[in-house]
Amino acid sequence: MPARGGSFAGGAGAWLDRQHGLRNVVRQELVGRQLAEELAAHFQGAGALRVLDVGCGQAVQALRLARAGHLVTGLDADPVTLGAAQAALAAEPPEVRERVRLLSGDGHQCGRWFRPGSFDLVLCHGVLMYLPDPDPLIASLARMVASGGLLSLVARNRDALAMRAGLTGDWRAALQAFDTDHYADRLGLTARADRLADLATTLTEVAVPLRNWYGVRVFTDAAADHAPLPVDGRQLAQLLDAEERAGREDPYRRVAGLLHLVGAK
Ligand SMILES: C[S@@+](CC[C@H](N)C(=O)[O-])C[C@H]1O[C@@H](n2cnc3c(N)ncnc32)[C@H](O)[C@@H]1O
Numbered sequence: 146m147p148a149r150g151g152s153f154a155g156g157a158g159a160w161l162d163r164q165h166g167l168r169n170v171v172r173q174e175l176v177g178r179q180l181a182e183e184l185a186a187h188f189q190g191a192g193a194l195r196v197l198d199v200g201c202g203q204a205v206q207a208l209r210l211a212r213a214g215h216l217v218t219g220l221d222a223d224p225v226t227l228g229a230a231q232a233a234l235a236a237e238p239p240e241v242r243e244r245v246r247l248l249s250g251d252g253h254q255c256g257r258w259f260r261p262g263s264f265d266l267v268l269c270h271g272v273l274m275y276l277p278d279p280d281p282l283i284a285s286l287a288r289m290v291a292s293g294g295l296l297s298l299v300a301r302n303r304d305a306l307a308m309r310a311g312l313t314g315d316w317r318a319a320l321q322a323f324d325t326d327h328y329a330d331r332l333g334l335t336a337r338a339d340r341l342a343d344l345a346t347t348l349t350e351v352a353v354p355l356r357n358w359y360g361v362r363v364f365t366d367a368a369a370d371h372a373p374l375p376v377d378g379r380q381l382a383q384l385l386d387a388e389e390r391a392g393r394e395d396p397y398r399r400v401a402g403l404l405h406l407v408g409a410k
Contacts, residue, residue, distance in 0.1 A: 360401025
């Protein structure tokens, strides 16, 4: 049994290397679509939002939101992924560049740099699985959310942790996955998964109760690391639409590889 998960350290190179593979393209596109839907429904075209993206990584969602006109602060603890974010930002047109700032730091310490309630939307995607306990970071993020704002979390789905191993025929790992909250991720790191009900309880406790949730990667979570995108653009569009549909409907979303939770303050 691997040691309990607790850090992204050493994972940055492998993470960046996989950005254009099928699994990551599906993940970013699905999260982007789900976020756009939540923003449209919740803010109803209220104009430019103040956004904080904690653990922004290579800034895919941060840039997407900046292109849509929002004012985005990206925060990340790893110099390698932050460097990739800076390079991606440098390739954007000036009007997008001026809406983004990228900062180095640990999300647990948000309160050192920002006043409580400074952001309309706080994102934390793909970070909680690298922490031994998600609750302190969620509490820190919740303090940053303005009244009426949203908190968006993407976490590994512990309720369906055996799915990936089972679908790839790794029966030993599948059996172990029923009784544990940790797993060996694709980056070679020991990581940790969360249950939907536990995260929902935490969100209620920090006064940002769950508003909606989605599954991310129902059909493609078990794809190979470097599985390419379908060459036919129409097939890719259908794949993404099928994932989007499954991500919002029971029972499919419950067995997704990742959970996307949106809480509202
Ligand atoms: C798997 S990547 C996800 C990147 C991006 N959010 C995405 O969804 O594509 C995890 C990122 O979280 C960052 N990270 C991990 N723990 C962090 C912490 N406590 N504070 C800030 N960033 C953190 C890592 O450096 C890494 O860039």
